[in-house]
Amino acid sequence: MAELHVELVSVEREVWSGEADEVIARTTEGELGILPGHAPLLGQLVDGGTVRILQSGGEIVAAVHGGFLSVTDQGVTVLAEVAEMGSDVDAARARSALERARSAGDAAAERRAESRLRAAGQ
Amino acid sequence: MGAQLRVYRRRIRSVQSTKKITRAMELIAASRIVKAQQRVTAAQPYARQITRVISALASQSTVDHPLISEKPNPSRAAILVITSDRGLAGGYNANALKEARSLEETLRREGKEPVTYAIGRKAVGYYRFRGREVAQSWTGFSEQPRYEDAKEVADTLIGAFIEATENGGVDEIHVVYTEYVSALTQRPVANRVLPLVVEESDAPPPEGALPLYEFEPSPEALLDTLLPRYVETRVYAALLESAASESASRRRAMKAATDNADELIKSLTRAANSARQAEITQEISEIVGGAAALTDA
Numbered sequence: 001m002a003e004l005h006v007e008l009v010s011v012e013r014e015v016w017s018g019e020a021d022e023v024i025a026r027t028t029e030g031e032l033g034i035l036p037g038h039a040p041l042l043g044q045l046v047d048g049g050t051v052r053i054l055q056s057g058g059e060i061v062a063a064v065h066g067g068f069l070s071v072t073d074q075g076v077t078v079l080a081e082v083a084e085m086g087s088d089v090d091a092a093r094a095r096s097a098l099e100r101a102r103s104a105g106d107a108a109a110e111r112r113a114e115s116r117l118r119a120a121g122q
Numbered sequence: 123m124g125a126q127l128r129v130y131r132r133r134i135r136s137v138q139s140t141k142k143i144t145r146a147m148e149l150i151a152a153s154r155i156v157k158a159q160q161r162v163t164a165a166q167p168y169a170r171q172i173t174r175v176i177s178a179l180a181s182q183s184t185v186d187h188p189l190i191s192e193k194p195n196p197s198r199a200a201i202l203v204i205t206s207d208r209g210l211a212g213g214y215n216a217n218a219l220k221e222a223r224s225l226e227e228t229l230r231r232e233g234k235e236p237v238t239y240a241i242g243r244k245a246v247g248y249y250r251f252r253g254r255e256v257a258q259s260w261t262g263f264s265e266q267p268r269y270e271d272a273k274e275v276a277d278t279l280i281g282a283f284i285e286a287t288e289n290g291g292v293d294e295i296h297v298v299y300t301e302y303v304s305a306l307t308q309r310p311v312a313n314r315v316l317p318l319v320v321e322e323s324d325a326p327p328p329e330g331a332l333p334l335y336e337f338e339p340s341p342e343a344l345l346d347t348l349l350p351r352y353v354e355t356r357v358y359a360a361l362l363e364s365a366a367s368e369s370a371s372r373r374r375a376m377k378a379a380t381d382n383a384d385e386l387i388k389s390l391t392r393a394a395n396s397a398r399q400a401e402i403t404q405e406i407s408e409i410v411g412g413a414a415a416l417t418d419a
Contacts, residue, residue: 009171011269011358013164029338042175043338044347068348070175070335077171081269081351 005075048111086119130394141383148376158366196293205242212375221310272358300367
């Protein structure tokens with residue numbers, strides 16, 4: 001099966017890049033999965049969402065805030081204001097951030113913390 | 123010990139302690155250059171991709187977005203000047219401010235009134251000293267800018283851009299920053315950020331032809347969210363470049379200061395030695411003269 005070249009870049013650095021079988025993300029219009037050979041697409045990702053990158057060896061999950069998804073013939077690029085790999089998420093810190101956001105009533109921060117937790121697999 | 127020798131010794135000590143400070147600053151700046159450069163490189167993939175996406179979006183959609191279209195008869199132009207918070211960086215700040223001044227003149231000739239936005243204490247001080255009005259200023263992050271800082275600045279600029287000219291808005295946004303060419307060369311540059319200049323060249327872009335996108339949601343809605351991001355990226359990149367340039371300029375200035383101190387210590391030590399010699403010679407001749415006077419008596 002053909003492979004997708006995926007790049008996950010945040011404003012400050014390139015977070016991840018590599019080959020994958022499928023990318024699953026949620027745009028403002030709804031969730032979609034991208035397989036190799038997908039038509040070029042530019043989408044806006046929902047705030048506080050996660051992007052799942054499926055590989056033959058398993059799955060990589062990243063928390064993505066304020067991002068765009070660009071699908072071209074060359075591959076998939078996720079442009080994010082902030083992106084964090086699930087494996088890098090400090091679950092304890094994310095949870096305390098979530099509680100802080102809840103008590104402060106900050107809905108945006110709450111969504112972010114939730115997506116980080118989800119990316120960490122919790 | 124004679125008075126002269128004492129004066130020399132005191133000056134040597136003071137130059138030595140100054141040298142210690144400049145040397146320390148040189149080393150700190152040197153280590154910061156590397157870090158700042160790494161951040162410049164790390165931020166490049168995002169900037170490249172977002173530019174590509176926007177070019178594709180702007181070239182195929184016929185949307186008329188306020189951030190892309192040039193306003194008729196532009197009369198006010200914002201200038202964002204990026205300088206450092208601290209001095210002792212050679213000509214770094216002076217060069218950036220000079221570039222800003224020449225941009226102001228160019229804009230005035232074109233019949234646009236410049237509105238200044240300043241980053242860094244040095245720019246703030248410069249404009250205050252001259253009694254010039256600054257629309258808004260930010261300080262405290264020139265050496266280690268974060269994306270949030272860039273975002274704050276970009277939000278203000280975009281706000282001013284969207285605002286009608288009559289109500290104090292601006293029609294153009296320019297950024298003056300210092301480009302990091304190499305450790306030895308930093309060049310002040312002025313760029314227009316808005317309205318956007320979409321490069322429409324016939325030559326295919328290096329990474330292959332621009333894709334014919336489908337959009338989700340509509341191209342207009344995407345431009346609405348993408349363009350502010352783009353301005354933020356441009357400001358952020360300018361801040362990072364300036365930070366690298368600042369450290370490089372400071373390193374060079376401090377290296378020159380350290381070398382000068384070495385030079386000064388050398389010549390002062392020579393003068394002190396000859397003063398010491400002269401003193402000894404004088405003492406000997408005094409003793410000999412005194413002994414001769416006694417034997418004669």
